[in-house]
Amino acid sequence: MKTLHILFFIIVFFAATIACRKNKLDPAFRSEARISLTANEADGARADSIVFTFAIWPSSLVDTQINLYAQVMGNLVDRERAFKVEVDTSSTAKTDEYEYPKNLVVPPGNYRVAIPVKIKRSARLVNAQAKLKLNIVPNDNFLPGPRVSTGLVNSGPSYSIIWSDQLTKPAFWDQVGVGMLWTVGKWSKVKHQLIIDATGIRNFQDLTTADKYYIASKSLEYLNAYNAGHPGNPMKNENGLVIDICSQCD
Amino acid sequence: MKITNIFFFLIAVLFAGSCLKDKGNYNYKVLPDFLVDTSGTQTRFEVYQSKDKITIRPSIVYKGNQDELKGLWRLYVSAGVFDTLSRKTAIDTIISRPPGTYTLEFEALAPSGLKALMQYTVVVLSPISSGWMVAYEKGGNTDVDIIRAPEFIPGVRDTVYRAAYSVINGPMPGKPVSIFYTSANLAHIFTSATGVTVQNTDFRRAQSWSQLFFGTGPESVKPEGFYPGSFNSAILINKGEVYWSDNNLFVGKITADVNGYEAAPFIYPQYGKQGGFYDQKNMRFLTIEQQSSKAGFYPNADASAKFNLNNVGKNLLWIERGFGQNANPVDVYKYAFFKDVSGPGRYLYVINTQTPARPDIAAIDISAIPEIIDARFFEVGNLGPAGFYSTSASVYFFQIDATGNKISTPMKGFQAPAGEEITSMRLLKGIGTFGVNAVLTDDSKYMFVATWNEQSQSGKVYLMSVNVTSGAINPAPLRIWTVAGKIGDMQYKRS
Numbered sequence: 001m002k003t004l005h006i007l008f009f010i011i012v013f014f015a016a017t018i019a020c021r022k023n024k025l026d027p028a029f030r031s032e033a034r035i036s037l038t039a040n041e042a043d044g045a046r047a048d049s050i051v052f053t054f055a056i057w058p059s060s061l062v063d064t065q066i067n068l069y070a071q072v073m074g075n076l077v078d079r080e081r082a083f084k085v086e087v088d089t090s091s092t093a094k095t096d097e098y099e100y101p102k103n104l105v106v107p108p109g110n111y112r113v114a115i116p117v118k119i120k121r122s123a124r125l126v127n128a129q130a131k132l133k134l135n136i137v138p139n140d141n142f143l144p145g146p147r148v149s150t151g152l153v154n155s156g157p158s159y160s161i162i163w164s165d166q167l168t169k170p171a172f173w174d175q176v177g178v179g180m181l182w183t184v185g186k187w188s189k190v191k192h193q194l195i196i197d198a199t200g201i202r203n204f205q206d207l208t209t210a211d212k213y214y215i216a217s218k219s220l221e222y223l224n225a226y227n228a229g230h231p232g233n234p235m236k237n238e239n240g241l242v243i244d245i246c247s248q249c250d
Numbered sequence: 251m252k253i254t255n256i257f258f259f260l261i262a263v264l265f266a267g268s269c270l271k272d273k274g275n276y277n278y279k280v281l282p283d284f285l286v287d288t289s290g291t292q293t294r295f296e297v298y299q300s301k302d303k304i305t306i307r308p309s310i311v312y313k314g315n316q317d318e319l320k321g322l323w324r325l326y327v328s329a330g331v332f333d334t335l336s337r338k339t340a341i342d343t344i345i346s347r348p349p350g351t352y353t354l355e356f357e358a359l360a361p362s363g364l365k366a367l368m369q370y371t372v373v374v375l376s377p378i379s380s381g382w383m384v385a386y387e388k389g390g391n392t393d394v395d396i397i398r399a400p401e402f403i404p405g406v407r408d409t410v411y412r413a414a415y416s417v418i419n420g421p422m423p424g425k426p427v428s429i430f431y432t433s434a435n436l437a438h439i440f441t442s443a444t445g446v447t448v449q450n451t452d453f454r455r456a457q458s459w460s461q462l463f464f465g466t467g468p469e470s471v472k473p474e475g476f477y478p479g480s481f482n483s484a485i486l487i488n489k490g491e492v493y494w495s496d497n498n499l500f501v502g503k504i505t506a507d508v509n510g511y512e513a514a515p516f517i518y519p520q521y522g523k524q525g526g527f528y529d530q531k532n533m534r535f536l537t538i539e540q541q542s543s544k545a546g547f548y549p550n551a552d553a554s555a556k557f558n559l560n561n562v563g564k565n566l567l568w569i570e571r572g573f574g575q576n577a578n579p580v581d582v583y584k585y586a587f588f589k590d591v592s593g594p595g596r597y598l599y600v601i602n603t604q605t606p607a608r609p610d611i612a613a614i615d616i617s618a619i620p621e622i623i624d625a626r627f628f629e630v631g632n633l634g635p636a637g638f639y640s641t642s643a644s645v646y647f648f649q650i651d652a653t654g655n656k657i658s659t660p661m662k663g664f665q666a667p668a669g670e671e672i673t674s675m676r677l678l679k680g681i682g683t684f685g686v687n688a689v690l691t692d693d694s695k696y697m698f699v700a701t702w703n704e705q706s707q708s709g710k711v712y713l714m715s716v717n718v719t720s721g722a723i724n725p726a727p728l729r730i731w732t733v734a735g736k737i738g739d740m741q742y743k744r745s
Contacts, residue, residue: 005253183541210501214465217502217543228508246544 033074035083035106035136036145037115038155043067044205045153046171049131049160054121055167056202063120066161068134070104072111073145081106081141085115088133088158097122098132098161106141117161125165133160167192170204180204183212184219185249188237191219198222220245282313284360286368293370295354298377300346300418300452307340308368310358322357325372349376349451376451378411379403382678382698383743385426385439386709388735391416392426392441394453396743401713401728402678402696410731414453415439422446426738428476432484434745436498440473440486447498450745457498462486464501468493475515479524485517485538487527492517494524494538502543506536511545514566520603521581528566528586535559535603548606556613557599559606564588564597572630574611574652576604583611585630585637585650596622598637600652612652619660620646627675631694636721638663638697640675645699645714647721663723664714670701673709676740677716694718696728700737709733711740 039045043066044052050066057064070083082105099118106113117132135158136144147156162168169187173179180187184195196202198219207215223245227234234242241250287309297304312319321339324332327347332355335343339358354370380403381396396411415422424443431437436447436456447457460467472489479485484495490512492504504511511529517538520526523546524538537546548559565588572585584601596619600612616622625639635650637657645664648657666672676698680690697714712727 009253210464210496210499213496213501213541213543217505218465220505220543221503224505224508228510231508244544246542 031074032143033072033081033141034145035142036071036073036148036155036157037085037134037136037159038069038071038153039159040067040069041151041153044171047149047152048154048156048158049162051168051171052119052161052163053168054125054163054165056196061121063118066117066119066163068115068117068159068161070106070113070115070136071145071155072106072142076109076111078108080108082139083142084137084139085134086137088135091131091133091160092128093119093130093132093163094122096120097125097130100134119161119163121165125163127166129162129164129166129168131160131162133158172205180207180212180215182247183216184245185243185247188239188241188243188250190235190237191243191245194223194226194235194243195219216245281364283311284313284358284364284366285311286356286358286366287311288368293368294373295370296373296375297345298452299349299374300344300454301377303342303344304354304372305340305342306354306356306370308356308358310339310366312358312360312366314360318361320359322359324355324357326353326355345372345374346452346454347374348449349374378414378451378453380742380744381411382711383429383431383437383741384698384700384711384733384737385429385441385739386733386735386737387425390425391421391423392439392738393422393735394429394439395731395733396453397711397731399713399729401715402692402742408729413734415448418453419446419448419455425736427473429739429741430476430478430484431741431743431745432478433498437743438476438484440476442473444471445473445476445486450743462498462500463493464496464499467500468503474513475517477517477525479517479538480519480521483524485525485527487513487515487517490530492527492538494543496541504536504538504543504545506545507547511536514569516566516569518569518584518603519571519582520584521576521579526584526603528562528569530565533562533564535562537603548603548609550606551609552607555608556610559601559603559609562588563591564595565591567596567625568628570628570630571632572600573632573635573650574600576602579604582632583652587616587625587628587639594623596625598650598657600650612650612655614650614655614657616657619648619657620662627672629675629677629697631677631716631718631721632679633694634717634719634721636694636716636718638675638677638721638723640664640672640699642666642671645672645675645697645723647716647723649720658720661722663721663725664697664699664712666699666701669705670703670710672699673702674698674700674737674740678742697723698740700733700740702736709735709737711737 039050097120144157167189173187174181199215237243243250295304319339323336323341324334326332352372354372356368358366381398384395393413394415396414398406398409400406424441427440429439437450438447444459446455449456468488475487477485486493492513493500494502509532512531514528514530517525517527526537529536539546550560551558567587567589569586571582574583581604586599588597596617598614598616601609602611621641624641627640629638637648637650639646643666644662646660647663648660650657677694678696680693697716699712701710711731713729715724
């Protein structure tokens with residue numbers, strides 16, 4: 001009887017002690033730290049690249065800076081961690097057409113750092129495009145991050161900057177609800193230049209419907225005045241097609 | 251046994267402990283009375299929008315210096331939206347919010363941080379209801395009177411809101427060109443010098459001339475005509491150029507082709523389009539497409555047609571929707587008065603714009619009818635084949651026989667008294683509402699004739715009743731009002 005009582009109280013005692021222990025979950029990310037490259041949507045980045053053209057800027061602009069971002073996956077740490085990028089072999093930019101910092105570090109306690117890439121307006125870009133694709137190189141601190149393509153801008157082990165000195169088709173031009181296709185029509189270099197000449201508006205991103213109606217109206221007026229001044233020789237695009245300003249037209 | 255005793259003792263202590271009252275560790279104070287005493291006071295107020303002041307001096311019960319209290323008056327407009335009307339303990343202000351029932355909250359704040367709250371109900375009433383808007387010129391400025399009478403607004407007394415525009419906004423420069431009820435919210439007013447929109451409920455200016463345009467507006471201010479389009483749009487003709495709107499902003503100017511255009515100051519509604527207009531320069535009709543600044547063109551008519559929309563070859567005097575319609579799609583016929591480019595020829599065309607190959611419902615030579623050469627104003631009914639024209643002294647009515655391609659002999663329905671000159675003639679019609687088919691019960695039954703007496707410097711508005719089928723004008727005016735200036739345009743405001 002006595003032994004039974006003692007046994008009972010011992011069990012209860014132990015059970016009670018265990019019940020009082022705080023259950024600590026392990027908060028740690030128990031995997032290798034990784035680092036991904038990405039860019040800002042607001043800077044014009046879409047999917048896996050950011051496109052820039054010098055053509056819409058005055059010729060006094062000889063270079064500009066585009067920021068890519070390195071984003072850490074894993075725990076924040078209290079020490080500086082170096083990471084490394086290299087130029088992908090598929091890049092078409094010449095080595096003197098860009099500069100980027102060679103010693104890249106993630107400062108203590110940080111998870112996102114900018115990589116300022118200076119791109120240059122070289123003469124050949126009037127007729128060509130330069131593409132700089134940067135890859136994350138694995139080192140002691142980081143492995144390359146996985147490719148994530150949810151949303152408008154991807155992040156992943158590589159990211160590209162594409163630039164030229166010619167008007168390039170904005171990535172959102174044909175995008176439903178956002179693009180210009182339904183107000184001014186199909187994109188062409190000539191039409192792009194016409195819109196800039198007619199309205200002075202260079203950036204077609206995040207425009208309201210009223211903005212687009214206004215741009216279409218001003219551009220149409222400009223085109224009509226040009227065509228009236230060139231009888232029998234209406235404005236044509238770089239592919240030789242007569243251009244117009246209307247929904248989905250050339 | 252001993253252990254069992256200890257066990258029961260522990261249980262007993264726990265039981266006893268549970269009986270202990272938890273007093274917490276807060277300090278409690280009895281607060282002094284601080285409240286808004288509303289016994290016997292008014293808590294519901296009715297005011298006319300932008301007109302009446304709301305005056306409340308709440309009786310605040312507060313043990314302390316009343317002067318150290320701060321007030322906050324907030325008018326709740328919608329969820330999360332409020333107007334802060336005052337930061338004093340009493341309020342004496344005008345409410346310019348649109349008609350409706352609002353909660354007005356008063357908050358008294360003592361230096362200790364204590365607050366006393368009271369909520370009042372404020373009903374804002376529309377100071378200006380529906381009525382016949384009369385835009386007139388006085389001293390180089392335009393003003394608007396709004397006339398209400400039981401003939402066309404059942405159950406009301408004969409009333410006139412005088413100088414509705416200038417009372418609230420100050421003077422509007424220029425001579426009246428066009429006034430139109432555009433939507434349940436807004437009316438447009440254009441003068442020779444400017445243009446504005448006003449709120450229908452109190453005639454407070456909502457947009458000035460520059461605020462009417464997206465981006466840069468026209469180079470010169472020269473409004474010539476304004477009409478609501480078919481698709482909730484508004485169309486302005488400024489110096490022969492056509493502007494279309496999106497959400498109450500003129501966003502686009504119509505461009506036709508290398509031949510250009512010069513728009514006559516009229517817009518007509520058309521199914522599937524924002525509207526249409528006549529190009530005086532190339533003597534053709536053009537359409538205003540939906541959401542586009544690119545004009546549409548009519549195909550050429552068959553050789554057998556009496557006229558060709560793409561090449562009319564005449565000058566347009568007036569065009570508006572009228573009686574009769576194309577069956578499918580339903581689209582009302584347009585009635586247009588033309589004159590020869592030179593010479594006395596006058597013509598009435600009844601147009602079906604849905605069948606441009608055969609648009610000629612009628613093409614009537616009216617050169618021989620009385621005083622047509624001096625006609626200044628034109629009208630057609632929506633409910634019957636009634637037509638009207640007016641010289642500076644007389645209004646004639648006639649009936650249109652589209653099938654027989656003829657009209658009845660016009661009869662004089664109104665003669666301006668000696669010394670008075672007719673300055674505007676309008677039928678009360680459903681043209682101001684959206685969609686091409688709006689025909690309302692009061693449509694085409696009343697005619698308003700405005701006159702100006704140069705000698706006495708006074709204007710008059712005559713209300714005449716009209717037979718919707720024959721157009722016959724009852725010669726005895728139903729009512730006559732005096733207006734302080736020379737009337738330039740009139741239109742019905744539906745709310």
